[in-house]
Amino acid sequence: MSYTVTRRRALAGLASTLLLPMAIKGRSAAAAPAPLFAHGVASGDPDQSSIVLWTRVTTAAPQLQVTWEMARDESFSEIVATGVQTANASRDFTVKVVVGELEPGARYYYRFRSADTYSVVGRTRTLADGPLARVGLAIASCSNYPFGYFNAYEAIALDSRVEFVLHLGDYLYEYGPDGYGAEAGQRLGRAHLPAHEIVTLQDYRQRHAQYKADPQARGMHAAHPLLAVWDDHESTNNPWMGGAQNHQPEEEGPWAPRRSASLQAWYEWMPVREPLEGADPAAYWRHFRFGDLASLVTLETRHSGRSQQVDYDEAALATMDAAAARQFMMGEVGAPGRTMLSGDMETFAAAALANSVRAGEPWRLIGNAIPMARTLSPRLSTEDLAYLSARLDPGNLARAERFARLGELEMPLYLDPWDGYPEARERFYQLGRDAGTSDLLVLTGDSHSFWRNALHDGSGHSMGLELGTSGITSPGDFLEFGAEGAGLMDQRLADTNPEVEWTDGLHNGYVRLELTPELARADFIAVSTIAARDYTLKRLSRVDISHRNGALTWTTSPD
Template identity: 40%
Template structure:
C-alpha cells in the first residue's frame, strides 16, 4: 500500500466543528497546535488530552470546554482550567462511558475548537477480536514518522501500545544521535541542547507533538504507554543513567522528577494515585473476556545498575603473564542473584494479574515490556565464515563504526550477551519473571521495544522450558544497528546463533500489528519502505501466529490482515 500525506487529520474529521458550544471569554488567538489524544481506556472511562497554546504574551489561566460524543449526541461534557503550572496541558479522566464503544471528543476555548479525536472504551465481555498497534523508539531527528501515518490509516484499531522512548533527550550537536539525518530533513531537536530541566523536557515533548503524523495516530485511537530510558536519559536505572553526569547536570533525582512531571503533563496517561510513586506506572487493561494487557515498568522502580563491557569486563594475568579477559569474574557479576529489572512488589502484582486473567477465562495474557527478553548471545561468525569472508564483511561496515564492530565480533566469540541493557543483562531477574509465568500457569505474549529491530522469539527458562513467545517491534524512526554496519547480515547471524530467536531483522522500521481472537493471535511485522521521504510503502515483513495452547507458526506465506485504507 502506498502512503502519502493527504490531510490525515481530515480522515477523522479533525478540525471540523461538530456542533455549537457556548461562547467563552478567552482570547480568540489561543490555539490547539499540539493536537488531541486519548489513552488508558477502561470499560467506563478514558483519559482525554490536549494542550492549549495561549495567545502571545498571555500567562494567565485558561478555561477549556470539552465534550465526548457518541454518534451526534454529546454524552458527557465539562470544563478544565489550565495554566502555566501545568504548561497549559489539559487532561481529563472521563467516566460514565459505556463498554466497548467508539466515541469522538474535542475541546474548545471560546470559538476556537480543537481537532476531533476518536477513542474507544474496553469491552466488559463478549469481545471477539482486538487489534493493537505496537510501537517504540521515535527519534525526531532520526526520520519522518511514516509509521504513524500508516497506523492512523488502519481500518480497525483498538489501541496503540507504546513501549517507550517517546522522546529522546539528546541535543543538536553535529555528532549527536541521529543528527546527520536531522540536518538533512531539517528535523533538529528543540531545545538544541541536551534536555535536563523541566522547561527543557516540556519543550521537547511539545516539539514531538507538533508532528502531523503523530497527531493523526493520537487522534485515531487511545494510546497505552510506558516510558523506557530516553524519557529521562539513556540507560536509566534506579539511581542514575549512562547519559547523566552529576558533576555537570546535577542530582539525577531532580532531573528524573522534572522528566516525569513533563511526561505526565504531556501524555494521555492516568495520573498516579495519591501517595503512590510516580515511577510505578505498571497497570492492567482487560479487553472483555478475550485478553489482558499488563504494562510493566523496567527502568525506574526496580532496575539495578547496568553492566557494560567497557567498564565491567576487566583483564587479569594469563598463564604466560600476558593480560587476558576475566570472563569468570564478569559472568559471576552478571549472574548475581540481586540483579533485576522488576522489583518484588511489581513482580507480585504481575503474578496476581496473570492468575486473575487466567481465572477469568481469558485466553490471552499480553505483557507490555520495554526491552528484549530472549536469551540472545552475540553471533560468533567465525564458526560459519572463513577469515576472508569475515574481512570482506568488515570492509562493508562504514569506517566510523568499523573498530567498534570488530571489537563486538571479538567479544561475541566468547558467547557473551548481545545486549546487556536488555533482560540478558539481568538473568536472575529474568528467571524470577519466568517463575511468575509458571506460578500463574500461563505462557503470555511478551511485547518488546527499545532495540530498533524486529524480533520473534520463543522464550525459555534456564532449564530449557518454554515460558512465552515474544514479539519485538522495530523503531518508528530511531537508527538501527543494521543501519550502521552496512551489508553485514546481523539478523540472520543472530537467528543462526540462538535457538530462541525465530526471526530477527536489524534494519527495517515499522510496527507490530497484534490481532487477537479467541482461537489465535496473529503478529504481523509491518515495515515502512522509508523514513526519509514521502510517499512510502507499508507492507507485511513477516507474520506469525500463536494458539493459546500451541507453539509459534510462521504464517508469512498466507494472506496477511487487510491494510487497505479505502
C-alpha cells in the same frame, strides 16, 4: 504489487486488510489544528468505563477555560459527557480529564473548545467487558524526531484494523544538537528543540511539545487511544534507581531532580492517569483487560526496581578467555540480588496473570520495553569478517569486530536488556509459572528491530513467545553496515541464538497484532523510508500463533 494511491483511497484499502505494499502520499493523517490547539488531541489509559482525554492550549493568557465534549457520533449530535477544565502554567497549559460512566467496548468521539475555537475531533474507545471476538493493537516504539518522519505513525492512524496503540517507550529522546540522530535532523530540518540536551522541567516540556506538534504524531493520537509504557529516553539513556548512563552529576546536577522533572513532564503531556496522591510517580504499570479475550500487563523496568547495569570493560574484552567471560557473566552480571522489577511491580504482575488464568482468558500479553529473549552477540566466521572488511569503513569494521569478539566469548549483544539481569528474568518467569501460565506473549520495543523469539527459562522450559517491534524512526544497530552487511548480521544473530527465530533491523515500522479466541496474528509492517513524506508499506512477515498442549506455537509466512 505496488501502486500509488491518494490518502482517501489509502484509507479505504486499510479499512479492509491494509493492502501491502502500497504508496501513501505525504500528508497529515489529521486535520490542521487551530493555533490554540497546536498539539492536537489524544486519548488513552482506558478501562471498561472510563478513558483519559488530553490536549494542550497555546496562549499568552495566564489561564484559559477549556470545555471538553464526548459524543457517540462524529457530528456530536449525541453528546454523552461534557465539562470544563482550567489550563494554566502549573501544568504547562495541558488539559487532562478522566471521563467516566462510559459503556464498555464502545467507540466515542471527543473535542475541546475555548470560546469559539475548536480542536480537531479525536476518536477513542473503552475496553470491552464480557465476550469479545476480536481486538487489534498496533505496537510501536522508538520515535526519534531528528532521524526522520513519523510515517509509521501515519500508517497506524490509517490502519482501521487497529483499535489501540501500545507504545512501548522511547516516545521521545533527550539528546542535543550533537547527539544521537542530530546529523539526520540537520539534513531533514528536524533538529531537536530546545537545542541542547534536556535536563530541566522546562526542557522536557519543550521537547514533548515538539513531538506532539508533529502532524503524523497528531494523526495517530487523534485516531486511536494510547496504552503507554515508558523506556529510558523519556528521561535519559539507561537510567536505574540511582542514576543513569547519560547523566553527569558534576555538569547536570543531582539525578533525582532531573528524573522528577522528566516524569512530571511525561504525566503532563501524555494521555495517562495521574498517580494517586502520595504515590510514587515512578510506579507506572497497568493491567488492561480486553473482555474475556486477553489481559495486557505493562512492566516498569527503569525507575522503580532496576539495579545499576553492568557494562563491558572494553579493554578487558581483548584479552578475556572463555573462563573469564563465564565468571564475568555469573559473578557480576548474574550476581544474586540484581533486580529489574520492584517488589510491588512483581506483586502486581503476579496478581494480574493469576486473575487472567482464573478467568480462562486465552491470551496473556506482557507490555515490555526492553528485549527479553537470550540474545548473544552473533558469531562471525573468518569469511563473514572478510566480507564486512571489504565493505565497511574503519569505524564500522571496528564495531563489527567487537560484536564478533563478544560472539566468540558467547556474551550478550548488550547488557541493558533482560540479558543483563538474568536472575531477574528467571524471577519473572517463575512469577508466571506460579500464576499458572507459561504461555506469555511478550510484546517488546527498544531494539529498533523486528523480532520473533521463543522464550525459555533457565531449565529450557518454554515460557512463551516474544514479538519485537522496530523503531518508528530510530535505526537498527547494524544499519550503518549497509543493507547487505546489516542483513548478514541479522542472519548471524538468528543463527547464533536458539531463541531468535527471525530478526530484521533494516526497516522502520510497527507490528499489528490481532487477537481472536483461537488465533493471534502478527503482521510486521515496514515503511519504505523515513527520509521523505511519500512512502510505501510492506508486510515483511506474518506469524499466526495458537495454543497447543498449554503452550504457544506459531506458523510464519513472508510477504
